Amino acid sequence: MEEVWVAGAAMNRFGKMAVSGREAASQVSLEAIERSGLRPKDIGYTFVSNAFGVAERQAHVGPLVNSALGIPEVPSVTVESACSSSSAALHEAFVHVAGGFLDAALVVGVEKLSHLDTLAATSYFAMGADYAFESRNGATFPGLYATLATAHMHRYGTRAEELGAVAVKNHLNASHNPHAHFQKPISMETYLNSPPVSWPLRLYDCCPFSDGAAAVVVVNPKRFRSDLTEVPAAIRASARAGSIAALQDRNDLTTLPASTLAGERAFRMAGVDRSVVDLLEVHDCFTVAEVLALEDLGFYPPGEAARAGAEGETAVDGKLPVNPSGGLKAKGHPVSATGAAQVVEIFEQFNGRAAGRQVSDPEWALAHNVGATGGSCSVHLFQRV
């Protein structure tokens, strides 16, 4: 198996994009390639994620991005796995390069839904759930994650203030991230006074609707090492797993089985223990999702992550920094850009460019990206080279 390194990464400011998805995807792709030291013609394959491109009446985005990069002859494909789309795309790129089929690949995720009203945008998001058993009956993601939160509170006594601590931390981190959708810290009082969206989840438990784009360049160092201009991030593991999509069919609502399985596979593949990890970017579409992630990935025993977070352990200067970027919660969650944006943050952290939210000298980082309520999950482990 060939080594696979992240050689470049870039994203735009998440929030509301004035440009189209194809334009944003092309811009961040060009930026990621330029940063890496490669040229567009070095790219052998483009993996695009754009789950809801139909909202812009555009599928088949790869040829448009490649044409904008001046490499229209390069093959491309669009990869979708709900909110874990661009980490699934990264997995495909990893397999191509690790298997020796390619020396360099571009992964780019983009989503633009801000031109729709909130109901239409929510409806698009809900297509990631099980239509027949969930969405058709009115269950959208705030309600589904509220169900998970309720079960967690019931079993472990998780408190509102502990979920609020996730929101307060991630908003603080985002306030130091120039690419984040939200750039203002919030207080616990603001959190507690925010209106309910779906009980027990309040407004500030929920990630926003964001537009955005993020791109990652992966290479085989055998071919490109001497060209690289940034500190690379070696991909030591790229693992995915699935689980039953509909919550009604699960045995246990206090865990996402796909996270546990993908995490186990990733650590086995990398041959390292959880103790090496210096920072995590995890899938916190709702505050409770960050808690579940840390427990499912084995960083905390079930029922203990929320308390640990509230005690400061997951802060940038804590013993296990989680979501220094601000996470989906405050950096924003443009569905198909999220997985790639997690890698952008890790790349920035490895390159020491995360002023105000910089984790001290990180060597290992984990990215955890969930599709829907865990029908899919990707876990990647990165080591600074």
Added chain:
Amino acid sequence: MEEVWVAGAAMNRFGKMAVSGREAASQVSLEAIERSGLRPKDIGYTFVSNAFGVAERQAHVGPLVNSALGIPEVPSVTVESACSSSSAALHEAFVHVAGGFLDAALVVGVEKLSHLDTLAATSYFAMGADYAFESRNGATFPGLYATLATAHMHRYGTRAEELGAVAVKNHLNASHNPHAHFQKPISMETYLNSPPVSWPLRLYDCCPFSDGAAAVVVVNPKRFRSDLTEVPAAIRASARAGSIAALQDRNDLTTLPASTLAGERAFRMAGVDRSVVDLLEVHDCFTVAEVLALEDLGFYPPGEAARAGAEGETAVDGKLPVNPSGGLKAKGHPVSATGAAQVVEIFEQFNGRAAGRQVSDPEWALAHNVGATGGSCSVHLFQRV
């Protein structure tokens, strides 16, 4: 590189599906797995194509299919490349197995648009084109392929009767295919008298809107050879290429550059010459597309495929059988099922189960699948084992 074999394949009757896309995808997947001799738990990854699943309000189809198969923990991903989606998915499966990352993978493509009116369905199809420069200005695929047909007629003198010969042949072939959407032969008179859709293309130049699903199981024979119950098809080449999406930006409208490039890559990869090929399934969304495919893939010099077809060379009993299944033209074209369905036909031909349209003792076959007007193209070469 590991060998990769197609071990099982299945499709439903193309046309109008009463069941949902997820149900159809699950049914054909189960059938393909059962035919192969494997069990669902042998599958290590599921690659789904369902470009316009949003028309059923359902993205993230993989976990639903895997749950129906009883393997919810298996990772899945949805792969889109417009009309070449499931051949792009097959390419991903090929890379995973050839690279040694998996021993068995499921590829399944499904599309259901028949519950929409024709305008809505055409609008979905058109999302595969370049929205900014084509679809937004009213150009849908009949018009775009009519532009290609006009250019081909102008340069090479291609005649209506020669395009009609493609339609007549493919309807005849489909009349022997129990899975085909259309099962009646048509006469040249019927073709010539059919109303114009977009000049010079008549109604019978155009593939229908079809629902459908098709699935393919690929394996590493090192692991599964002794389990197999059908005659396998070894994948000797899996190649893809791109080109500028919008026709307005092309230098030449009498060729799809991505077809030429993917074809060259495929023959180089397999290390064989075009002369070994016993049958082809090519992308004939419109009659002119079959002509372009045969020229771009190098089976005929530019300007000569239409005449050769009219003289019977591409008939099932001709010297180069093309689209014995009936092709997209008459078998039907459920966008994301098409690439997989081409493989189903090749598998049936290798297994001697194509009564009425059976090519005599085929050993090598080529599948050619185009995304949109050639922004993407996949070419696969198969050898009977």
